[in-house]
Amino acid sequence: MSHQDQDGRKVRFNYQYLRSALDWLLRTAFFSSLVFRKDCTWAPQSLASAALLWVWSDELTLVERFKTARKIVQCLFPTQQEPAGSYQAFVKLLRRWTVRFVEVLQEALRKRMLSNLAERWLLHGFAVFGVDGSRIELPRTRSHEAAYAPSRKKSKRRRRSRQSEQARAKKANSPQLWLTTLWHAATGLPWNWRLGPCDSSERGHLLEMLSSLPAEALVTADAGFVGYEFLRAIVDSQRELLVRVGSNVSLLRKLGVVRESEGLVYLWPDRAAQKNQPPLVLRLVIASGGQYPVYLVTSVLSSRRLSDQQVCDLYRLRWGIELFYRHLKQTYQRRKLRSAQAENARLELEWSLLGLWAMALYAQVEQARKKVPANKISIAGVLRAFRRMLRDYLHPAESERSLCALIRQAKVDDYERQNKASRTDTRRKYDDPPGPPKIRNATRAQVQLAKRLAATHKKG
16 A cells, blocks of 8 residues: 655555556456465465566576565565465465466466557458477476486497597487467567477477467468478468478479469478378468578468568568567576476476566557557566566655656667678578479379369369
């Protein structure tokens, strides 16, 4: 509650701004589906608030972060029973309920995005989502090595020395978590994610997350997300796709399944044809202007609905997911997690993603009132604003240093930086770009088989 100073004016404390932010973020969360034991000193809302404060804190250790979060929670919920002060009990409760909390909070944050950022939802008429994966480093403990270290593959190359063999084995056994993220391109906010060992399948993770996407969403991805069965699953789910292709993809022309037009191609590998599976009809767009041409395929066949230039623009926006990973790893300092146990590392990363999403969403809604674009918001400035509230939670709030005031100041400067690509750096590695896809005209046998499959499909 607010207090009065000697002049009779009401005084607000910094923790009250934190409570306002948490109330706004968690208001639409369906906590009634979470029922704790009767003797539990934590309530679902207070535990979710403590977990978010825990991952927002900048204390050096996880235990110190919990102590700070618990003290603030006692101020936020003064009428509730004093929560347990044991960090082990806190983590044990999170391990039990994090999966359900992630489902509930993801749904709540998505509702906030749809209602409060409706004007930023669509790009060229589509809800565009990028997808990509990244590795998160873990401490080298037995628990992490048993759960997340990649399986060692014997090499046929001759080992030069015992020392080099040990160095390679140490690097190969380094435990890492694989994170695959669905990212909303218009707002720059995450939408969903999946975690797994470092040799997890990005495509498998995306297929698991397809049901969380709105109908007729457009999924854009790089050259690693190809394959007939994979792309067919996206199209069959009533979502559109926009994927970069390279020399590992073979395409057909003039198959005659639909009315032929410029750029129309088919993805129909021999294995799919032998199983009498229909060809996948796509549109090929070549983006030029850079050092190398980029070959893109999309399931949006009409250029009136999505022009070639718009296709190139949407794929260019996909690179914003790399900026999201930079915020997560560098700005948010989650390049390497701190948990020593494998099961604790998962919940640390899950809540870190929820915390970054919640902060960025709260800041973007606040900045949208001032017509500030999403790409002009400084995540580092937003993080400093929240951490200032945590650090000085018992201090009286200054008139121009409230949480919202600090967030409104968190904007990227207008300084025009030079292009770093022109710098000479002998240590830089240049990967060969993927070559063009293999495109050939369909044979007579392929045309006849495609017509029979089309007739059978129409009759059925």
